[in-house]
Amino acid sequence: MALEIIPRSVWGARPPSSTPPHVASKDRIVIHHGADNADVDGIEREVAVMRGYQDYHMRNGAIDIYYGVVIFPSGRAYVGRQGSPFTNNGGAYGTHHLGFGVCLPGNYMSKLPTPTALQKLVEVCRFGLTTFGLTPDRIMGHRDCGDLDYRNATNSCPGNSLYNYLPEIRRLTQISEEDSIMIPSPVQKSHVFPDIFQQQYKAVWLVTKNETAAPNKVTVVCTAGKAFKAIDTYTLAPWERVSKEIKPLIKAVGYGSEPAVSITVQTTEVSAAYVREL
Ligand SMILES: [Zn+2]
Numbered sequence: 001m002a003l004e005i006i007p008r009s010v011w012g013a014r015p016p017s018s019t020p021p022h023v024a025s026k027d028r029i030v031i032h033h034g035a036d037n038a039d040v041d042g043i044e045r046e047v048a049v050m051r052g053y054q055d056y057h058m059r060n061g062a063i064d065i066y067y068g069v070v071i072f073p074s075g076r077a078y079v080g081r082q083g084s085p086f087t088n089n090g091g092a093y094g095t096h097h098l099g100f101g102v103c104l105p106g107n108y109m110s111k112l113p114t115p116t117a118l119q120k121l122v123e124v125c126r127f128g129l130t131t132f133g134l135t136p137d138r139i140m141g142h143r144d145c146g147d148l149d150y151r152n153a154t155n156s157c158p159g160n161s162l163y164n165y166l167p168e169i170r171r172l173t174q175i176s177e178e179d180s181i182m183i184p185s186p187v188q189k190s191h192v193f194p195d196i197f198q199q200q201y202k203a204v205w206l207v208t209k210n211e212t213a214a215p216n217k218v219t220v221v222c223t224a225g226k227a228f229k230a231i232d233t234y235t236l237a238p239w240e241r242v243s244k245e246i247k248p249l250i251k252a253v254g255y256g257s258e259p260a261v262s263i264t265v266q267t268t269e270v271s272a273a274y275v276r277e278l
């Protein structure tokens with residue numbers, strides 16, 4: 001599954017002010033938050049934030065936007081710095097952004113990014129680990145980069161909530177989509193969760209992807225050996241991808257203490273769906 005990252009041309013990036021003299025450290029993936037209120041939704045607002053970041057960074061002496069990749073609450077990811085997403089993030093210019101930087105706009109001191117954004121973050125990190133040949137322990141918060149950042153003493157980036165979630169991100173990079181249970185459609189297919197509410201899973205996410213240019217109606221049905229109940233219906237826009245935590249939805253229809261729950265996903269257009277147990 002190719003990683004989808006929106007190119008610079010879409011957000012109207014200006015060219016860098018000079019050519020990077022070298023490609024810097026590839027020994028880590030550095031997670032940032034924006035520490036701002038730029039966790040906007042919608043492509044128009046997202047591209048405005050991208051241009052704003054680039055303007056701000058270049059006004060402060062960088063040759064380009066710092067970040068290699070920026071991930072919004074929608075799950076859309078944008079290429080930041082010119083060239084490969086994995087080129088030097090400014091470390092050669094006296095900033096603290098050494099390594100491959102991934103930024104999630106917004107402030108994650110006391111809340112987490114959206115599940116869709118976290119999902120994308122896992123994919124970007126997985127891609128980075130493979131590209132650089134790194135192990136998951138090299139996924140770091142900006143605050144962990146004191147060895148490279150002379151301003152690190154007061155650094156709380158990427159926010160306490162997101163920082164505390166990084167062990168989970170590291171773990172999830174080791175679970176590939178291929179390991180998950182695929183639900184091919186439009187043929188409907190079920191997956192049985194044994195003991196879904198007793199096991200140690202923090203969450204069970206259903207991820208659906210519309211792989212056509214037409215809207216795609218999705219119906220999720222569950223049964224616990226009793227009547228089938230629709231737990232959710234939604235429409236996916238063309239090429240849209242949605243992640244949902246399904247345990248609360250199952251509980252909401254009155255199932256929750258049964259030893260096994262199965263869910264069935266039905267879609268009207270060709271799509272992919274899979275479940276991920278955390
Ligand atoms: Zn940072």
